[in-house]
Amino acid sequence: MTIALDRPGATTADRELRADLVGRAAKLFPLLAGQAERSDRERLVPAENIEALAEAGLLSILQPARYGGLQTDIRTCLEVSREVARACGSTAWTTTLLNVCSWYVGLYPAQAQDDIWADDPTARVAGVLAPTASAREVDGGFVVSGRWSPASGQAHARWAIVGVLRDGGSERGMVLVPMAELTVEDTWFVTGMRGTASNTLIADEIFVPSHRYLSSADAAAGRYATPHTEEAVYRSAFVPVSALVLAAPQLGLAQAALDLVVQKAPNRAMTYTFYDNQAVAPTTQLAVAQAASLIDSAHLHAYRAAAEIDEAAAQDSYPDYDARARARMDTGVAAVHAREAIRILVSAHGAGSFAEVNPLQRIWRDSEAGSRHAIVNPEVSTEIYGKSLLGIRGDVTDLV
Structure with missing residues (x-):
């Protein structure tokens, strides 16, 4: 390979x-x-x-x-x-x-x-792909009603892309709706990723023209509606992209934690030991080495998945099920490695990591929250990948 x-x-x-x-x-x-x-x-x-x-x-x-x-x-x-x-x-x-x-x-x-x-051209778009609302077909489009959460980015967007169940649940899809036609309910009271303002969007009988509807099943299979088929990036695999991009913040959070711990260690006491500071203590040295290696591994998995997604798109070749399953596995592994690196670094830094003035506690909270997004779920991704290796496909989720 x-x-x-x-x-x-x-x-x-x-x-x-x-x-x-x-x-x-x-x-x-x-x-x-x-x-x-x-x-x-x-x-x-x-x-x-x-x-x-x-x-x-x-x-x-x-x-x-x-x-x-x-x-x-x-x-x-x-x-x-x-x-x-x-x-x-x-x-x-x-x-x-x-x-x-x-x-x-x-x-x-x-x-x-x-x-x-x-x-x-400066308009920004936020979204929630989970189909937690209904779309009733009418002449020229759909009438959409429902709620979507968490809607990350909605506070800075003019449009939203939201998931719907079409005609009583016969088909899942995604519709584009102006933010001005939606109501925002303040529901984002959480421990990590607090600043994302991922509040709930609400639609009440909003008309959406048919050209702003995209079938989720078609998207997952790479059947896109854009006529601009020469644009390689818009040939990229839908679910692998949707999952993988969410690993990126975890990579940066883990690197930030490592940078902070390494920077502080030479001037931080190793309490209740004879060591002058944390940097000279073997326990700290082993911890930062292990964390750094985990962060490297997280990057390698994420970048490998991105390379395969990008190359397939450039070649106009939609990845098969097994390749898409591996991309989900890579995403889960990257998130877990980054999260584990932060856990090690927080322990090495000590109880002071949880002081409100210490950025480490925010890094830890953000990682713990963001790495548990449902489409990143490492356990589900592992099951999908393990089954695909054994020739068992399509019995966990259609988000592959």
Whole structure:
């Protein structure tokens, strides 16, 4: 088996653009990190963060170039979100969701894409794909009613993509709705990823034209409605992309924890020991080595999955079931390794990790919450992958 960490067809220009975008995210570190406590306390990513990300082009990386977007690839999305997460988990999660929802819009018919961006190329889209609302077919479209939660990014979006059950549950789909037609209920009272403001969206008999509907089954099988089939990134595998992007904030959070512990160790006492500081204690040395290796492993799994997704899209070849199952497994492994690295680092740093003034406690909370998103679920992903290796397919979920 050949294992690639970047798609074989990536050009020097592709990699230079990716490095440039990651560099732009790194330059925002002081602003984003400086706002992280506020984001957590106020349960909302500050508008200044979103504006700075937008000005740097970091909210258009998966938007079609036809509307002024950068139209990059999934690996670039991962690296940008990872870099943002080094500063603030909630900002990174919001960045990730806004970007992947732009990618979803790129799968829709041309008229739907025009609805979003023709008059306002800066329009942002949030979303919840779980089909927790009904769509009743009427002349020209659907009438939609229901509730969706958690709706990450909704506070900074003009549109929402939301999951529906069509005609009594005969088919699952996704519809595009203006945020102005939805009600937002303040329900996001949580321990981690507090700043994402992932509140509940409510629709009451909203009309949605038929061109703003996309079948979930068609999407999972790679049958997209966009006429722009020459645009490689919008040929990427639906479920692997939807899962993998959520691992990116975990990578950055874990790296942030490692950076903090390594930085503080030489000046931090090793209480109740004869060691002058934590850095000279073998227990700390072993802990940071183990954590760093787990973080490396998390990156390797995530980047391998991204490389396979990106290369298949570039080759216009939709990954088969087994390849998609492995991508879900890679996502779960990346999330678990990152989360375990943070657990080790918090223990090595000591009880002071949980002081409210210590960023480690927020990193830990954000990781614990974000890594448990249902589509990332490592146990489910492991079952899917194990069964696929044994030739058993399709009996766990259709989200593969």
